[in-house]
Amino acid sequence: MKIAVDAMGGDFAPEKIVAGAARAVGRFGCEIVLVGDEEKIKTLLAKEKVADNKKIEIVNTTQVIEMHEHPAEAVRTKKDSSIVVATRLVKEGKCDAVLSAGSTGAAVTAAQLILRRIKGIARPTIATPIPTREGVTLLLDSGANVDSKPEHLVQSAVMGSIYSEYVFGIEKPRVGLLNIGEEETKGNEQALLTYPLLRDNPSIHFTGNAEGRDIPKGEFDVVVCDGFVGNVVLKFAEGLAKTIVEMVKDAIKNGGLLARLGALLIIPPLKKLAKRLDVSEYGGAPLLGVNGCVIISHGSSNEKAICNAIGVANEFVNNNVLQRISDTLAKEEDAEQ
Amino acid sequence: MKIAVDAMGGDFAPEKIVAGAARAVGRFGCEIVLVGDEEKIKTLLAKEKVADNKKIEIVNTTQVIEMHEHPAEAVRTKKDSSIVVATRLVKEGKCDAVLSAGSTGAAVTAAQLILRRIKGIARPTIATPIPTREGVTLLLDSGANVDSKPEHLVQSAVMGSIYSEYVFGIEKPRVGLLNIGEEETKGNEQALLTYPLLRDNPSIHFTGNAEGRDIPKGEFDVVVCDGFVGNVVLKFAEGLAKTIVEMVKDAIKNGGLLARLGALLIIPPLKKLAKRLDVSEYGGAPLLGVNGCVIISHGSSNEKAICNAIGVANEFVNNNVLQRISDTLAKEEDAEQ
Numbered sequence: 001m002k003i004a005v006d007a008m009g010g011d012f013a014p015e016k017i018v019a020g021a022a023r024a025v026g027r028f029g030c031e032i033v034l035v036g037d038e039e040k041i042k043t044l045l046a047k048e049k050v051a052d053n054k055k056i057e058i059v060n061t062t063q064v065i066e067m068h069e070h071p072a073e074a075v076r077t078k079k080d081s082s083i084v085v086a087t088r089l090v091k092e093g094k095c096d097a098v099l100s101a102g103s104t105g106a107a108v109t110a111a112q113l114i115l116r117r118i119k120g121i122a123r124p125t126i127a128t129p130i131p132t133r134e135g136v137t138l139l140l141d142s143g144a145n146v147d148s149k150p151e152h153l154v155q156s157a158v159m160g161s162i163y164s165e166y167v168f169g170i171e172k173p174r175v176g177l178l179n180i181g182e183e184e185t186k187g188n189e190q191a192l193l194t195y196p197l198l199r200d201n202p203s204i205h206f207t208g209n210a211e212g213r214d215i216p217k218g219e220f221d222v223v224v225c226d227g228f229v230g231n232v233v234l235k236f237a238e239g240l241a242k243t244i245v246e247m248v249k250d251a252i253k254n255g256g257l258l259a260r261l262g263a264l265l266i267i268p269p270l271k272k273l274a275k276r277l278d279v280s281e282y283g284g285a286p287l288l289g290v291n292g293c294v295i296i297s298h299g300s301s302n303e304k305a306i307c308n309a310i311g312v313a314n315e316f317v318n319n320n321v322l323q324r325i326s327d328t329l330a331k332e333e334d335a336e337q
Numbered sequence: 338m339k340i341a342v343d344a345m346g347g348d349f350a351p352e353k354i355v356a357g358a359a360r361a362v363g364r365f366g367c368e369i370v371l372v373g374d375e376e377k378i379k380t381l382l383a384k385e386k387v388a389d390n391k392k393i394e395i396v397n398t399t400q401v402i403e404m405h406e407h408p409a410e411a412v413r414t415k416k417d418s419s420i421v422v423a424t425r426l427v428k429e430g431k432c433d434a435v436l437s438a439g440s441t442g443a444a445v446t447a448a449q450l451i452l453r454r455i456k457g458i459a460r461p462t463i464a465t466p467i468p469t470r471e472g473v474t475l476l477l478d479s480g481a482n483v484d485s486k487p488e489h490l491v492q493s494a495v496m497g498s499i500y501s502e503y504v505f506g507i508e509k510p511r512v513g514l515l516n517i518g519e520e521e522t523k524g525n526e527q528a529l530l531t532y533p534l535l536r537d538n539p540s541i542h543f544t545g546n547a548e549g550r551d552i553p554k555g556e557f558d559v560v561v562c563d564g565f566v567g568n569v570v571l572k573f574a575e576g577l578a579k580t581i582v583e584m585v586k587d588a589i590k591n592g593g594l595l596a597r598l599g600a601l602l603i604i605p606p607l608k609k610l611a612k613r614l615d616v617s618e619y620g621g622a623p624l625l626g627v628n629g630c631v632i633i634s635h636g637s638s639n640e641k642a643i644c645n646a647i648g649v650a651n652e653f654v655n656n657n658v659l660q661r662i663s664d665t666l667a668k669e670e671d672a673e674q
Contacts, residue, residue: 241581265600269592
């Protein structure tokens with residue numbers, strides 16, 4: 001197992017990316033190729049304790065795609081950028097997966113242009129696990145594409161089901177369509193057209209419309225929606241969780257000595273909970289639908305997030321997610337003929 | 338001030354609706370017309386302490402529009418339903434506002450058909466206040482319409498600004514367009530087309546794209562989006578807040594005696610916070626864009642929520658929101674000519 005890591009992408013790149021990769025070598029025993037400014041990476045690596053130095057390589061690149069750049073244009077012109085070179089390593093069979101915390105648009109575009117889409121998939125989709133009371137709900141698409149057609153949402157549902165089954169071990173994942181009401185007749189045009197397609201698809205276990213409140217409840221294992229809606233929901237969740245924590249802190253701070261003492265006492269159980277809610281615990285979301293394992297990490301990824309994202313890449317590859325998706329799509333195509 | 342209350346709409350109707358209305362008479366000094374099954378309402382009212390019995394009237398109706406019914410069809414055929422009769426009381430000038438916790442679709446349709454839209458407004462919009470760290474953000478449209486055109490979002494922005502200014506007292510409310518990135522070039526077709534229209538509109542103070550995480554942060558006073566997205570976000574917030582509270586309770590329960598003692602100590606400050614986050618504190622969201630004050634309450638509204646929603650109706654009417662919206666739209670039209 002060898003994973004290409006875009007060392008230059010992310011708010012805390014290359015420092016935290018290199019540190020996370022170094023940690024992952026010891027934790028998962030996989031090999032890592034750090035792609036980026038060789039000199040900088042070498043200096044950073046020298047400060048890290050690496051379980052096995054032979055397991056980390058560096059591939060030097062001279063360009064970086066910045067967050068504000070237009071993804072398609074940047075990927076086409078910056079041929080020696082870290083994300084393009086890292087993705088190419090997967091294409092050439094030199095690596096099993098690529099991971100980036102840089103521009104999501106650039107990572108998605110590089111994947112589409114270099115790795116190409118799986119046969120039968122019109123648009124790749126980002127599958128983000130959202131923690132629920134007792135498990136996770138996989139939300140997709142959470143930002144790869146907007147203005148999706150109904151068939152794109154169906155493809156998301158099929159790929160999300162496979163991921164949920166083989167990576168999270170959920171038998172017959174319950175698939176929901178994100179909508180504004182339970183009834184089949186509710187929704188916008190996209191949802192109304194998608195509902196019957198999901199209901200009639202034999203590759204998935206469709207259990208109806210999921211309303212916004214059903215996502216955190218955990219009544220669905222896979223929830224599909226347009227990437228615009230998914231991205232808004234995901235970022236909203238992030239903001240809301242952060243705001244609630246801040247409000248609780250404010251309340252305790254202004255609540256006097258007893259409240260502060262009480263807070264100390266409940267810190268241990270709450271820490272465990274915070275760990276479950278922490279996005280960096282998942283570290284990365286797979287981009288499903290391209291010929292290769294591509295893991296998208298949050299721009300604000302720290303060392304732990306990058307290490308965990310490398311874990312996600314390991315699981316993706318070890319569980320043959322790619323092959324299973326291709327097999328299912330081929331079966332669907334056979335059935336149609 | 339006289340407010341028509343749909344006594345038959347909502348999960349806890351007519352009990353909690355009648356109780357909330359009875360409470361509001363004492364609190365706001367306004368008159369209430371309870372619209373619904375007269376006999377049931379009378380029995381319930383007999384159990385309530387009303388500050389001034391002369392301030393509550395009953396208008397008997399024989400029909401109810403249920404949640405699963407098709408709104409337009411039901412409003413057209415059930416002429417003696419509580420929501421239709423209550424809305425008509427506003428049309429006829431007998432009441433200043435109408436309030437319902439029943440089917441949102443039915444309330445919106447009744448408002449459109451009976452009260453008609455304000456001149457210059459193509460689609461009415463629901464404006465829901467979302468609590469932020471220090472104030473509220475008004476999210477609209479939160480569910481009146483889906484597949485909105487850019488001009489509908491602009492109308493939402495104009496009406497939301499006026500509401501924010503005159504009801505929440507915010508000078509020059511900061512208006513954001515809900516989107517998946519900060520840059521003008523980000524988004525789906527709807528967002529891309531809406532951005533320049535908002536930027537160039539002289540009636541509002543547009544401050545750019547708002548990402549999901551910006552809503553709870555409180556960096557915008559008014560956030561506009563399609564009703565599909567707004568409804569998903571709103572219900573997601575509701576579900577997430579509830580799930581986090583349950584998870585905290587689980588964590589404390591499983592955290593042993595010290596954690597439980599700690600929880601007792603922080604209850605008082607957290608209660609204050611919970612009150613701020615509680616949706617029933619706002620009670621209702623105004624439907625903006627029709628010729629009348631229409632307040633939409635959550636289906637699960639309790640007595641307090643209904644009472645507070647009547648407070649929202651009072652503020653709407655006292656602050657001349659309707660007149661101010663009409664004036665602004667007329668000015669815009671003049672400028673265009």
